[in-house]
Amino acid sequence: MKKVESKLVSTNLLKSPTGIQGFDEITGGGLPMGRPTLVCGSAGCGKTLFGIEFLVRGATQFNEPGVFMSFEETNEEITKNVASLGFDLDYLVKHKKLALDHVHIERSEIEETGEYDLEGLFIRLGYAIDSIGAKRVVLDTIESLFAGLPNQLILRAELRRLFRWLKEKGVTAIITGERGEETLTRQGLEEYVSDCVILLDHRVTEQTSTRRLRVVKYRGSMHGTNEYPFLIDEDGFSVLPVTSLGLNHSVSNDRVSSGITSLDKMFEGKGYYRGSTILISGTAGVGKTSLAAHFSEAACKRGERVLYFCFEESPSQLMRNMLSIGIKLEPWVNKGLLQFQATRPTFYGLEMHLAKTHKLVNDFKPNIVILDPINTFVIGDKEVEVKTMLMRLVDFLKSNQITALFTNLTSGVNELEHTDVSISSLIDTWILLRDIELSGERNRGMYILKSRGMAHSNQIREFNLTNHGVELSNVYVGPSGVLTGSARIAQEAIENAEVLTRKQDIERKKREIERKRKAVEAQIESLQANFESDVSEAVKMINIERDTINQLEQDKIEMAESRKADIIKKKNRNPKK
Amino acid sequence: MKSKNDISDIKTKKEKQSKAAKDMWVLRLYVAGQSPKAITAFANLKKICEEQLKGKYSIEVIDLLKNPQLGADDQILALPTLVRKLPVPVRKIIGDLSNTERVLVGLDLLPMS
Structure with missing residues (x-):
């Protein structure tokens, strides 16, 4: 049920995007379309700029021409003031995207005699709106009228009529108002403009100042209720919805x-x-x-x-x-x-x-x-x-x-x-x-x-x-703890030295073994040589002996032959000499 | 709608009257259509001028419903507004001019008793 209701509201309540960075996010789309919005705050908190930017962005980004009716600054002053933000009002005025109207009222020049109304203001505003087909209107700061016109009763009645008239005209309007002592605006404008109220604030804590914006009221729409800091810099106004967005961000495995x-x-x-x-x-x-x-x-x-x-x-x-x-x-x-x-x-x-x-x-x-x-x-x-x-x-x-x-x-x-x-x-x-x-x-x-x-x-x-x-x-981690710097280097040097001596020991041992091995081998070789010479000696003796025996046998045979005796091959004598 | 023209007609007549005088009073009355307030204001103004400035004044009636662009020039907010263009300084009187005394003060005219 509730969901259906809110859907209906969101389709019914059209919003007019301001183009102001961040503001459209916290209001879910901008200011209520075709209705007046009150922007209030103390001096120097950026009310006028908010209004101007609303118009300039409207004219340049959303093709909605706007009327700026100023009760304080002249057209030249405003044009000059916002030029530093890169807003070329003259250009917009020339191309019928913007109409500036400076309403000046001097108490000393005015004498009141009898009944009157503010139809003149209506006509001027109406004329300005019709001349460029404006969809947006800013009245900055209409409260100045209270200083200029002595009859408050007429003025209040006329303001009420003005806001109703603006609604009938179907323009999205911003009315700025100076912050009052206990009320949002000095003259209680919030009584008349009740669809959307935005409070701008400029606070100094610990010698540093912060500008903040709060949507006090937004009839028929969800909106962020927090105080949002905002900036005014060379690009104009930017509101920053800086509350935590929740913990649902996607992560990367990169x-x-x-x-x-x-x-x-x-x-x-x-x-x-x-x-x-x-x-x-x-x-x-x-x-x-x-x-x-x-x-x-x-x-x-x-x-x-x-x-x-x-x-x-x-x-x-x-x-x-x-x-x-x-x-x-x-x-x-x-x-x-x-x-x-x-x-x-x-x-x-x-x-x-x-x-x-x-x-x-x-x-x-x-x-x-x-x-x-x-x-x-x-x-x-x-x-x-x-x-x-x-x-x-x-x-x-x-x-x-x-x-x-x-x-x-x-x-x-x-x-x-x-x-x-x-x-x-x-x-x-x-x-x-x-x-x-x-x-x-x-x-x-x-x-x-x-x-x-x-x-x-x-x-x-x-x-x-x-x-x-x-x-x-x-770092060096060893029996003497964690060492760093030159202590580590020293410890490492000691270790290196130890390693070196060990290495040298091993080398020496290796060499010793080698030497021993070589000695043994030499011994083996000489023994072998001796043995071989012995063997060859023996062989030689054997051969001589055999030759001698053979000779003897031969002699015997020869002797027997000479005696014509039987040859008896018998070795009954030692062949040795 | 037709009666609006009546006022303009009167305006032109008054303008034609006298131009010679150096201390000519140029008055401009801004109104929005033929509202009762506008008619009362015009009647009151005419009466005062006839009494105080006979022969040396001109009244121009500007209907902002017809010429809305003229409103900005004299910084018109309230209607009806009477603007004294001449002699300088410019003075403005708002309302239906029913309080003759205040109008005279506003116009800087000393009543001729």
Whole structure:
């Protein structure tokens, strides 16, 4: 039932898009079409500009001409004032997209005698509307009439008639009104304009000012009820719906390199997840910015866009410093892939920072956003506010699949795993840099405190800044504990020496064995030689003996032959001599 | 609608009357159609002028319903409005001019008692 009802409402209530960045989002489409809207706020909060932008955007983007009836500024003044925002009113007037009408009323020139009405205003407005076929009207600030015309009764009656008349005309109107003491407007205009009321506010807390906008009332429509910060800058008005959008952003399995091969190795060799939030925290001078710079350079090399917010250094200083460790950022700035935004955190309020970040991100469309460092936002006792602001920022960046890298300076040694702004729960990957003091020197150690969704290294690495960038080396872990720096080098030297002596021992032993083997072999050889000579001697003797025997046999045979005796081959004598 | 023309006719007659005088009074009455207020205002104005400025005034009646673009020139908001163009400074009197005393003060005319 309810759903059907709301559907009916949304089809019935047509909206007139303002074209003002963010405003149409929070009002679900813009201002109520064909109805008057009251825009109220104190002096200097941007009421006139809101009206002007509504008309200019209407004329240029939605082809809806508009009438601007000013009760305060002259046409020339307005044209000049908004020229700085890039609005060319003269051009629009010339092309019948806009009609300016300055209504001037001077109390001293006017004498009241009897009955009158404000038909003249109606006629002028009607004429202006009809002359260009206007769909939009801005009356800025109609309350000035109260100062000009003494008869309040007539005036109020006429205003009521005016708003009704505007509705009948079917124009979408903005009526601006000065903020009153206890009412929304000084003259209680909210009585007459009751369809939509927008409150603009300009607040100063802790010496920083923030502009905010709130939709107080919007009859027949859903609308965001929060106070939204808004900006007025060279592009005009932009409202930023910065409340958390919820946790339904899609995630990516893509990985992005950190720019340091050895660091990537700690993250399964692939680096961070795209669209994740990375926090690098550590004490002063441990190389947080260097890691961030590495990451930016690597991203630029891949052709991605990086938006770098530096809150403590100027871009040129940062680039110079990074040059000393061999990171060249300037070419990327020139190529337009890297954009620096250097502002002091105290320059605006938190909301404004957020708003500004939103705007820059929307304009620049980066793949990577770096905030260096985030803890400078904490001024005074605003931790909770900073946290909510960062939460919104993280949500915003995540929903846009932007990888965010924050650095955070931790002050105390005891609180290393505690961020000043306690945003650790928002962070996907947390790299902790810490200094390790050992034997009179201070070295940098690095480890991954957490990294959601990946098997990361649990080791402490020693972190060195060399002239060609950051290098990670394994720390010495041994019986004498974790050693870094020169202690590590010394320990490594000792170990190397030990290894060397062992190696030499082995070599020596090897050589000894070889020598022994050779000696044995030589012995064997000489024995063999002796044996062989013996054998040959023996063979020779045997042969001689055999020859002798043969000779004897032969002699015997010959002797027997000579005696004509029987030949008896018998060896009954020793052949030896 | 026809009666509107009557007023304009009168206007032209008055204009024709006298031009010579240096201290000529040029008055302009802005109205919106033939509303009762407009008619009362014109009647009152004519009466006052005849009494105080006989022969040295001209009245121009401008009907904003016919010529709405003329409203901006004299910064007309309320109707009817009487504008004293001459002598300078410009003065404006709004309302149906029923309060003669206020009209005289507004026009900077001292009553001739």
